[in-house]
Amino acid sequence: MVRDGAVSLRDGIRIELSDGKTVVADATEPAGDVAVLSHAHGDHLYSQAPSEVICSELTARLAAARRRDEGKLVRGSHPTIEQVPAGHVPGSSATIIEDEGTTYLYTGDFSPRERFGLAGFDAEAVAADYDVDVLVTETTYGTPDYVFDAQRELERRIVGWLDDQDGPVVLFGYTLGRAQEIERLVARSERERLFVTEAIERLNGVIAEAWGTDFGARRYRRETALNPEDALVLPAQTNKLSFVDRIVEATGAVTAGFSGWAIEESFLYRGGYDETFVLSDHADFSELVATVETLNPRQVYTTHGFADAFATHVETELGIEARSLKENQTSLGEF
Numbered sequence: 615m616v617r618d619g620a621v622s623l624r625d626g627i628r629i630e631l632s633d634g635k636t637v638v639a640d641a642t643e644p645a646g647d648v649a650v651l652s653h654a655h656g657d658h659l660y661s662q663a664p665s666e667v668i669c670s671e672l673t674a675r676l677a678a679a680r681r682r683d684e685g686k687l688v689r690g691s692h693p694t695i696e697q698v699p700a701g702h703v704p705g706s707s708a709t710i711i712e713d714e715g716t717t718y719l720y721t722g723d724f725s726p727r728e729r730f731g732l733a734g735f736d737a738e739a740v741a742a743d744y745d746v747d748v749l750v751t752e753t754t755y756g757t758p759d760y761v762f763d764a765q766r767e768l769e770r771r772i773v774g775w776l777d778d779q780d781g782p783v784v785l786f787g788y789t790l791g792r793a794q795e796i797e798r799l800v801a802r803s804e805r806e807r808l809f810v811t812e813a814i815e816r817l818n819g820v821i822a823e824a825w826g827t828d829f830g831a832r833r834y835r836r837e838t839a840l841n842p843e844d845a846l847v848l849p850a851q852t853n854k855l856s857f858v859d860r861i862v863e864a865t866g867a868v869t870a871g872f873s874g875w876a877i878e879e880s881f882l883y884r885g886g887y888d889e890t891f892v893l894s895d896h897a898d899f900s901e902l903v904a905t906v907e908t909l910n911p912r913q914v915y916t917t918h919g920f921a922d923a924f925a926t927h928v929e930t931e932l933g934i935e936a937r938s939l940k941e942n943q944t945s946l947g948e949f
Contacts, residue, residue, distance in 0.1 A: 621718075622939065623941050624941065625641045625643060625644075625645065626640045627640060627750055628646060629711060629720070631711075632713055632714040632716075637695070637711060638650065639652060640652055640658040640659075642660060642662070643660065643661060644664040644667070648690075648695065649690075650667065650669065650695070650697075650709050650720070651667045651668070651674075652673075652707055652708070652723065653676075653700065653703050653707070653722060654673050654676035654677045654680055655703065655788070658722065659681065660681070660684075661681075663681065663687060665688065666690035667690060668690055668691060668697065668709070669705075669707065670697060670705045671689065671824075672704055672820070673705035673706065673707065674687040675705075675820050676704070676705055676790060676817060676820050680817075694713065695709060695712075697710070698735070698736070699733045699734075700721060700723065700724040700725075701724055701726060701733060702725055702735075703723075703732075703790050704732065704791065704824070706723065706724070708720065708721045708724055708740075710740070710746075712744075716747045717744050717747050717748070718746075718747070718750065719744070719748070719750065719909065719911070721749070721750065721905075722752065723754070723895065723896055724751075724752065724896070724897055724905075725894070725901070726901050726904075727765050729795070730794070730798045731825065737904070737909055741908050741909050747912050747913065748912070749909055751915070752917060753916045753917065753918060753920050753921050753923075753924040754896045754897075754918050754919035755874055755894070755899055755902070755919060755920070756923055756927075757923050758899050760874060760899045761898050762892055762894060762898045768891070768892055771891060772872075772891050773799055773802050775870070775889065776800060776803035776804070776845070777803050777804045781865065781866045781868060782840040782841065782844045782845065782866070782868075783844075783846070783869075784845075784848060784862065784870070785847045785869075785870050785872065786847075786849070786850045786870070786871045786885070787871075787872045787893075788895075789813050789817060789850075790817050791895050792872055792893065793810065793817075793818075793847050793849070794818065795872075795893060795895075796872060797810070797818070797829045797830075797831055798829075800845045801830060805843055805844065805845045806843040806844060807845070808830055808832065808844070808847070809831065809834035809840070809844065809845070810829075810832075810847045811847075811848060811849060812833060814831070814847060814848075814849065818831060831847070850873075853871065853886060868889065870888065870889045870891060871885045871890045872891050872892075872893040873890070873892070873893065874893070899924075902924060903927070903931075906932060911934065913934070913937075914928050914934055915937055916928075916937070916938045921939065925937055925938045
């Protein structure tokens with residue numbers, strides 16, 4: 615069993631090593647001996663940059679693009695810490711920590727699906743190289759209600775819908791990851807022009823340079839006139855802003871939202887969309903279960919989403935000790 619209090623949730627995921635040093639992952643203000651960053655989404659990204667951080671080169675560049683006031687992020691390293699692709703968004707990494715006979719794996723947000731040129735998290739490869747003792751996993755979709763269809767089928771539906779629309783379409787997705795996926799799908803469709811905002815364009819440039827690709831998108835500006843065969847990709851959080859209403863009223867555009875939450879009908883009404891599609895950067899329930907089974911750790915900690923429900927499933931159905939992480943806990947007795 616893992617040492618009592620070794621894993622906790624405070625400002626980020628904290629792992630206390632046997633030598634007394636602390637690894638802190640995805641903290642707003644990293645306060646540990648070693649800082650780790652899994653990816654550059656805002657809810658995992660620092661507000662105050664650490665002196666150095668362990669992350670992928672692409673994550674460092676994306677983080678710098680999103681936190682321009684902080685300047686360039688300095689990447690560090692540690693002899694017993696390794697990162698492997700997490701399959702969540704470009705640059706995302708899972709972190710493996712070896713500590714005096716105990717191997718920790720922090721997945722960060724992850725997906726095992728290969729899609730849009732992004733390699734999925736490979737649990738089998740990790741299990742072949744490491745005996746994972748302690749797994750700290752996200753559980754965004756940690757109940758059986760969230761099992762997604764095959765990736766190819768999900769993409770086929772979206773491209774078919776894009777081709778079937780008679781007017782312009784306005785498509786909503788997170789600026790990093792989802793937006794680029796939507797752009798790839800638009801490129802497969804019969805849409806003539808693709809527009810994105812400045813924020814998406816900035817991240818497109820970083821990813822395009824790293825991957826040697828071109829998203830083929832133009833900057834959307836206030837004076838841009840959308841034609842019937844155009845597509846506009848906007849950040850997810852803008853879906854209810856007044857300028858979107860003006861675009862729809864002026865052009866007759868149809869709106870669509872993309873998320874794993876689209877498996878619920880309520881997602882359509884909450885977002886005020888005309889259409890929604892399942893398109894996720896996270897593991898679904900069946901993939902979470904398969905990941906735990908493949909890694910076969912001695913202890914599982916769950917965080918985000920359905921953390922309690924998934925921990926219960928792991929204990930009762932897989933027979934592996936599991937606990938959900940609660941903020942500021944200091945010992946197993948506080949679970």
